[in-house]
Amino acid sequence: MMRGALYAIVIALALFPGRGWSGGWIAPLVDSETGPHHFVAIDKNSQTFFLFERKSPLRVVEKLPCTTGLLTGDKLKEGDLRTPEGVYFITSRLDGGLDWEQYGDLAFPLNFPNPVDVIKGKSGHGIWIHGRGNSITPYETKGCVALNTPDIRNLDAKLELRMPVVIGNRIETQKTPETLAREAEEVVAATHAWAKAWEGKSEEFFKIHDQEKFAISQGQPFSAFRNQKEGLFRRLPWILVAVEDVRAVAGPDYWVTYFIQFYRSPSLISQGVKRLYWQKNDAGAWRVVGMEFEQMPATLAGKYIKPGQIVLAAAETGERERETPVLDKISEEDPRSATDAPATAYAPSTAAAHLATDAASVPAPAALPATPSAAQRQPALSAPALSAQPAAPHLSDLTQLAEAATPRPSALFASLAPSLGQKSVPPAVPATIPTVEPPAEEIVVEKVPVAEKAEAPQPAPDERSQIASLLENWRAAWEHGDVDSYMAFYGNRAVQGDRRGLEAIRDHKVSLWAEKPPRSVRMEDVRVAPRKNGWRVEFVQVYESKDGFGDKGLKKMVLVKAGPRYIIVDEQWSRM
Template sequence: MAFVNERRVYTPAIACVVVVFLFLACPGFARAGWHMNLQAEPHGPSQFLVVDKSAQTFYLFEQKSPLKNLAKIPCATGQVMGDKYREGDLKTPEGVYFVKSRLNGGLDYDLYGDLAFPLNFPNPIDIIKGKSGHGIWIHGRGHDVTPRETKGCIALNTPDIRDLDASIHFRMPVFIGERVTWSKGPSKINPEAKDVIEKTRQWAQAWQNQSEDFFELHDKKKFAIAQGESFARFENHKRKLFSRLPWIKVHIDHVAALPGPDYWVTTFRQIYRSPTFTSAGIKRLYWQKDDIGEFKIVGMEFEQLPLDRTVLASLEDNLASDASSRQLGTPSSSVKAQQSEARLVAENTTKPQAKKHVESGVQSTAPKPTPLVVAQNTVSSAPETPAASQLAETQRLPSTVTVDHNTTKPKPKPQHAKSDHPESKAKPVEQHDKKTTQLASNEKTTPPVKPVPKQSKPAKKKLDIVAVVDIVNGWSKAWQSADINTYLSYYSDDARQGRRRGKNAIKRQKTRLWESKPPTLVDVTELRVTETDSGCVASFVQEYAGVGVSARKGRKELFFKPINGSWRIVRETFERM
């Protein structure tokens, strides 16, 4: 059982309950700020954070019926009261935001303590309203917090944020308002929450149907402002894709509704598939009412999901559910989750023959399996291919996987010796009887040497696609969070990184850099894993940013070898784009 402590929070494992709460915005929001009235309601996240600016109080809530307050601790917000509108105004923004990442290294201890959670300010609504600024964090403090002492962030006492650490997770919603109240009554359904959730499902269905209704669900003017491109460009590109693709499948689940001061956000997991591309991620749609009171999409955000076994299993289940309707020619029975990636690759080579479809220079009728392409919300430089478009369903997510799928296996050769090291190679032996006999005759004191069969090379470590993708995802997360020990665990002792040679050299350079300029973003997209003779290579587009360091984008390659049964990075290269 969890309980509230004014200075410390003690929270055991919290069950996932898919419910949300009701926020009622008072009519005088523009002047008085956002007054949040919380109430349990059966749509949304199981946990959320709340900041009451007037009371300088930070809350952790769990959705039960009634609503349950798990933590109540003091906090500090911006020095100036009111909603944030421009950079440097010393105000804390008001609205619904989401945790983007976790930082626990290289921070100025007096200002931030040793732990921080950046938020996604400005969100699409903020951009529409013309708000400016960045770097709004929930962070610790090297001294006791005092009310309204920050430049816009939410500061907690370091012991308190450490206690909360286990309860704060990526994409967790954070509601910031001028004043907070909540009801202890039972769960109630909010009609507006029900409306935006239903419209979200209509949006997904219209997208899948390639229908005109898809475009009508958007507020064209506001959407263009939020996304930074004209709606005409967005629409034209969509129509171009609709004309190319024989079918599109859009599956959404875990749909939740979260209200803001004058808007709603629906958040959900999205799985998109077309004949040659597949994407999975968490999408957020931002909704506002138009002039006649109808909710329209005014902005969206998309965050990648790692291509792990859970996602692959979900994709496999989704494929199996409609395989017959798509006439893919794949078996109707489901296979094990660990074989999902193979089935997805197979799907790309069993498309209907009635309509030939060529994208990215790969023929759909090619005799060899086409690499699985998993798309994500990133912008690529080749607009003619769906994988390179600026649209959500065709932008790349890790990972593109290239694997040599042989149709026949070579006959195994007898092994007469085993290697103690996976990278070791058997020494060559003499194969001809005459030469062996001659060598023996020249050494009179040595007994005759019998012919020795040729030794087989040590068995090559089988490429586990999902394992390598998991490693790249873990490596990038460790880098972004400045977790030096976890980061170094992915490298071999003699790894080469640019001019640095060896793990110790890498450690010295990263430690110095992260002390003054800790990373804030490490984004991996367009991941391609290719098998090699000695292991594999992971190639991807990397975007990096740090405190005081502007975003840098380029192509990175990680060269892996199996060492002591595990994949380790032995070499790393980077070429700026």
């Protein structure tokens, strides 16, 4: 009997080397004011999925069984059947076209390999958090993290794009060591110093980077990065670099800070989510070894741009940030190669976008005009009309921009009547989930006098009323759970999130409302801008179901003309 038991143990160790015995990274969950508000943690040793929120102290929101790679230890190369260890971020949400047996019907890709993984020479692709077509068993994936399908469905409303995911051999939830708490403060301070040095066009900006590692992670010589920046420094009289709500997460031998970055020069504005990867050099100083950047609409323009001034969006000039985008790839468990499926554009959420209301820590240059006061802003028109008609550019602004690019007419987001929503809220950070519309070419803050905008496109009075009526009736149909009335607002090939076509949208709503009937739907800070053959609509959506569930986020719609009426052809939502 003893010999048989010993033989079984030897066979088990041979088949599953190091399982439960290997060291691996013990991931410390740093309870710091600079930490993320919500994040995922995966304990590979106990095969446990955690969802945390920080409300001083950290609190476990969900604790669920999960399964990771067949072999233990950190992932080093493609196909090694291991789950990576480190800090990653959810890049998108997939709920269609999945292999049911492998992934169930829902998956959340991660940004493996991250810049530090690239520096370390790790390879692989398509690491996802996903469901399963059958009940999970421990250590059964090819590198992904899998949950039982009912569990991941229940998590769907809680997992956010751009949410941090900490994966370790073990998760340490004890009191945060003073060293880690101090390091969190150091990398946040270093992030603000990095932005200040960039804004000051200082040599210190380049010194903050580890040239050798940065070149590896970014895939280009550091000299190319430096030459591009120095060229802009010489050409531009000033630049503004504002960072808002910097958050820090500890990795195995690195830290990640992530934040909303707003960039402005005399000829350009750019806004997006920036992630900086930090390691200490031999002298013990923090240095940037890698970064990732995802462009998004410049929702903070009103905070940093003079009223009436026109500045081109990032896509219009050569001044665009040349930084590493994050793309989804097919899963590590997919039998196809990485080149067999197209990469999906990164779709950031608002997980990291808890915008600060005070940007005093990032002062504007002397030449930068102040943000308009409330008294200077254009008041909204009375219901049910659209307000703030699209503005034509000032000639002085066009002269200022002549050397940078040739601007084309564009339109200002206009506020709908107050009757459609509640009181206004600060601008939200939208997800950049791809839609059928092109990005705006320029930003105009506050409309100009009527005499100067005669040639700009304007909605006719009946169109104003029609759009206002459509939105209110759409909202009421949703609030009352009237599926037929709700669906009447969509085109046959409408897109709603990852759903394509009327049938998919209807099936989703029928299933969702049967389980959680809606109680109330509110629209706040509604804005409309013209686009080809229709209108682009954005508003803050506040939703509550009858079981008490509630959420708040940014809703984006594209409306096009279909005969005598408008229909919704594209609709996207991101949590705030």
